[in-house]
Amino acid sequence: MSSFDWSRFTVRININSNSIEQLYRAWATRGGIEYWFLRMSEYSQPNGSLRGDDEPVQKGDTYRWRWFGYGDEVTETGEILDCNGTDFFKFRFGEAGDCSVRIYPEQNELIVELLQDNIPTDEKAKEMWHIGCKTGWTFYLANMKSLFEGGIDLRNKNEQLQDMINA
Structure with a gap:
């Protein structure tokens, strides 16, 4: 029997950024997360009103997300489970579990670390949400690094091109 833990994974990347705050806002504001991901x-407050482009989310807010390369029928919704306004951001990622993002210095560099846990462990979930999400996060964190360090957006923005690693 395998001891591999299908219920969680962690991906990390170093990003040359101006500050931890800049990387945090890249997750916690509409404008920030649309820049690279x-x-x-749409981030909505508990009363249903939408947050502005640069207005940080709060615990209890909900989101609605859509990706380049996919039609509007591919929409993810979820809830912001926790955030501290500085360096920690946690959200429920639909049926795929929870994602916790930490941003911290290490060896004089800034690290963005994403832990996805509480992933279901049936065979479909292992493929879709462990392997699929880990592959997706690996790309999108690389895109985040690319945009922050060089301004090059690696995302596929052509909905007609399917089964691409970058969308």
Whole structure:
């Protein structure tokens, strides 16, 4: 029997950024997360009103996300489970579990670390959410690094091109 833990994974990347705050806002604001990850993000307050492009999310907010390379029928919704306004951001990622993002210095560099846990462990979930999400996060964190360090967006923005690693 395998001792591999299908219920969680961690991916980390170093990013040359101006500050931890800049990287945090890249997750916790609509404008920030659309810069490197999504084609559309809506963060809603508990009362239903949308947060502004640069307004940071709060615990209890919900989100609606859409990606480049996919039609509007591919929409993810979830809840912001925790955030501290500085260097920690946690959200429920639909049926795929929870994602916790930490941003911290290590060896004079800034690290963005994503832990996805509480992933279901049936065979479908192992493929879709452990392997699939880990592959996706690996790409999107590389895209985050590319944009912050060189301004090059690696995302596939052509919906007609399917089964691409970058969308």
